[in-house]
Amino acid sequence: MVALLVGMAALAGGCSSGSKANSGTAGCMAACSRCPSELCADCAATATRFRDDFESVVYACVQQASDASCDTIWTNCITQGEGQITPRPADTTYRDACLTKKSDCDAMGMSFADDDCLLTPILEESLVAQAMQCLSQPCSSIQACFNPLFN
Numbered sequence: 001m002v003a004l005l006v007g008m009a010a011l012a013g014g015c016s017s018g019s020k021a022n023s024g025t026a027g028c029m030a031a032c033s034r035c036p037s038e039l040c041a042d043c044a045a046t047a048t049r050f051r052d053d054f055e056s057v058v059y060a061c062v063q064q065a066s067d068a069s070c071d072t073i074w075t076n077c078i079t080q081g082e083g084q085i086t087p088r089p090a091d092t093t094y095r096d097a098c099l100t101k102k103s104d105c106d107a108m109g110m111s112f113a114d115d116d117c118l119l120t121p122i123l124e125e126s127l128v129a130q131a132m133q134c135l136s137q138p139c140s141s142i143q144a145c146f147n148p149l150f151n
Contacts, residue, residue, distance in 0.1 A: 023052040027059035034063050035070040054122045057081040087121040090128045094120050097135055105139035112143045116150050123149075 022030070028043035039046050047055065061077035068076075087095075098117035105111055120128045127149050134145035 022057075022060040022063070023047070023055035027055055031059040031062035035065065035073050037062075037070060037074045039074070049124060049127065050122055051085060051124060054081045054085050057084050082122060085121055088125065088128075090125055090132075091121045094128050094132050097132065101135045101139075101142070105142065108139055110139035112139075112146060116146050119150065 024047045025043045028039065028046050031037075032040035032043065058074075058077045058081040061080055062073055065073040065077065095117050099114065102112060102114055102117060116131070120131060123131075131146065131149050134142055134149070137145055
């Protein structure tokens, strides 16, 4: 799921902000009825992964979007959602620790994507805590630990 977001982060959009009513499973389903996406495969699971304030912006944006292609709409709205959330202290702590671990793993020839260090501001805080625990594992095991969290 989040892998989709990584690929979409290159474009910017112009949708308006959302509200709490646009978050969670209902917000996902409403946005998906307007414009299908990979995120629509399981709205209940999607709702447990992403922060409400991120979801509300994204789903409201999708529902209000022009007649552009669905890929373009989701790309623009996700980029807008990412830009409107404030990283929490846990996100900053995780990012710094993750980038340090990535550097150590790179030096040993066992790298993982730096996106795995940068996307936590859109995730529920419980997933950030789980990702932090992955960093205590050997470099050869980190990607396997990250996969259920970020993909």
